[in-house]
Amino acid sequence: MEKYVKLQKIGEGSFGKAILVKSAEDGRQYVIKEINISRMSNKEREESRREVAVLANMKHPNIVQYRESFEENGSLYIVMDYCEGGDLFKRINAQKGILFQEDQILDWFVQICLALKHVHDRKILHRDIKSQNIFLTKDGTIQLGDFGIARVLNSTVELARTCIGTPYYLSPEICENKPYNNKSDIWALGCVLYEMCTLKHAFEAGNMKNLVLKIISGSFPPVSLHYSFDLRCLLSQLFKRNPRDRPSVNSILEKGFIAKRIEKFLSPQNACMTKYSSENTDVDSTITTRRTHYLLQKNFV
Structure with missing residues (x-):
């Protein structure tokens, strides 16, 4: 020291x-x-x-x-x-009830997804995704941290069996003591997205038993209609009770309204590969999605 x-x-x-x-x-x-x-x-x-x-x-x-x-x-x-901007939990609380703009939420969400893709591509579960483990740098860049209970999987289909994580973000399968995989991280990702949209936890209760019952039921207060249909639809997909029905992080990143935001977060050498898109403001969303798919496949993001 x-x-x-x-x-x-x-x-x-x-x-x-x-x-x-x-x-x-x-x-x-x-x-x-x-x-x-x-x-x-x-x-x-x-x-x-x-x-x-x-x-x-x-x-x-x-x-x-x-x-x-x-x-x-x-x-x-x-x-x-050291991330000088503190954690996302404190940033959410600092809003004092004033909702974030959708553009801000999506910019943060895309960066969280890019980090999670890097983790899942390496057959690792984070297992403790929550707003307190998501940090902001001085320039506002999102960084995922605290891999203290991460687990490396021997194969992408192996299921972990340890009940672990922060209660508000636990998936139904963990609450029911069933085997789980990276789709539990996707559920927790949904909890973070909901928090950014409402400034509240999706599932809250006065005690652990009632919290578990709420999570297993999968019912949560709706998000404000102030936000787009695409965003609200994505949230419902992340909160599918059956983990097989939840999207992978790669399929989330390939959604049109998400894909078109990715390039601003690419490193310069990768951004130059897709520079033509910024010179054409009317790029078709299908082309954007195909280009994003190519970048994801090549592990550029």
Whole structure:
């Protein structure tokens, strides 16, 4: 830890502490997750180290960047980039009841989907997608973080069986203690989209039992007609009770009204491949969708 100067504690949870630090080498601010592994079993220690391995392989503009990790005095330290804009949960609460514009919601949603595509393409479940794990950088870019309970799948059809995650975002299959796969992340994605549209949780109750019953029923208060039919229809698809009926993240990104927003979030080298579209404001949505499909297939986004 001699390379870093502690500034303040910015979070604490079952995993340990999150500390804002300043690097003595480059003067930049970072977040360090400090996890006490001294009292852990060998299995738990390996699980903590697994998070590091998962994070180290995540290199994407919409995923919080891992920098390094080290073990010292019985603790595991994970160094991550610091997102000065805070998390999406706080941003939602700051609205004080004033709904976001649809353009803003879709720009954020597309970036979350691009991050989730990167995760799912690598046969990984995030398993804790929620507004508190989605961060904003200084320039407003969305970054998905906290892979503390992520799980690498041996194959895309393997189903995880551990009941885990944050209660408001649990899928029906997890509530019913059934096997689940990446479609549970899609349900949680729907919960985040609903939160951005209403500034409230889709499923709320005074206790866990009633919350579970609400989630299993799949009924939620409707979103304002202020938002487009496309957006409201997408939300209903993300909240399909049967996971097989929910779209994959790739099929979400190929929807016309989503696809046309992707290019603004591509890296410069990928954006130049599709530059002609920005020079023609009347590009047919079918062409846009085909181009997006090509980029998705080539793993450019």
